[in-house]
Amino acid sequence: MPKRPAKKAKAPGSIEFPNGEKVRILITQRRIQKRIAELGQQIRADFPGEPLHLVGVLKGAVFFLSDLARSIPGDVSFDMIAVSSYGKNSQSSGQVKLTRDLDSSIENRTIIVVEDILDTGLTLRYLLRIFEQRKPKQMRVAVLLDKPERRIAPVQANYIGFKIPNEFVVGYGLDYAERYRNLPDVAVLSLPDNHAIQH
Ligand code: IMP
Ligand code: MG
Numbered sequence: 076m077p078k079r080p081a082k083k084a085k086a087p088g089s090i091e092f093p094n095g096e097k098v099r100i101l102i103t104q105r106r107i108q109k110r111i112a113e114l115g116q117q118i119r120a121d122f123p124g125e126p127l128h129l130v131g132v133l134k135g136a137v138f139f140l141s142d143l144a145r146s147i148p149g150d151v152s153f154d155m156i157a158v159s160s161y162g163k164n165s166q167s168s169g170q171v172k173l174t175r176d177l178d179s180s181i182e183n184r185t186i187i188v189v190e191d192i193l194d195t196g197l198t199l200r201y202l203l204r205i206f207e208q209r210k211p212k213q214m215r216v217a218v219l220l221d222k223p224e225r226r227i228a229p230v231q232a233n234y235i236g237f238k239i240p241n242e243f244v245v246g247y248g249l250d251y252a253e254r255y256r257n258l259p260d261v262a263v264l265s266l267p268d269n270h271a272i273q274h
Contacts, residue, residue, distance in 0.1 A: 095267030115146025135191030
């Protein structure tokens with residue numbers, strides 16, 4: 076009998092792409108959906124009977140926003156805002172630019188800011204300052220992921236899907252150079268030959 080070629084041992088849930096980049100699943104789509112269902116119930120329990128206006132941050136939060144909106148019972152509306160960091164290194168500059176504003180006013184409304192990940196906190200600090208000036212009735216923050224180790228600005232979220240270690244993740248809306256947003260799970264990205272990820 077001819078011997079079969081030895082298969083390369085692979086960690087379960089690990090995928091290598093033709094460009095040499097690898098992803099390893101950290102949080103499965105099933106766990107994500109289960110957690111979002113819990114968050115939706117928790118948010119509604121905290122604001123019974125209150126119209127809630129979700130404000131999603133494009134583009135990373137699109138899937139989280141759409142799933143969270145559907146998991147909160149009752150009166151829910153939503154809007155989106157887009158920001159970008161000045162230059163490549165948002166960490167050193169901490170400068171954020173508004174590239175798309177909200178469609179409607181948030182004055183005197185109960186808003187929930189919906190973000191994909193709380194990392195250094197600089198993006199949310201910038202956004203929360205802008206929103207405060209617009210005088211919402213109440214404001215809360217929901218993030219799918221929280222990387223507390225990387226925090227620079229002392230921003231905290233009221234609703235957190237998952238706390239994760241200091242690793243660069245993609246999928247479920249999160250990107251690396253605009254790619255991998257469409258992965259249904261959240262996965263840790265590694266580049267070929269241990270290239271460092273710039274973000
Ligand atoms: P912060 O301003 O450092 O808190 O980061 C906010 C933005 O950086 C997020 O909305 C993401 O777009 C991006 N980001 C931070 N960490 C990651 C990651 O691990 N993967 C993908 N994007 C990330
Ligand atoms: Mg991004």
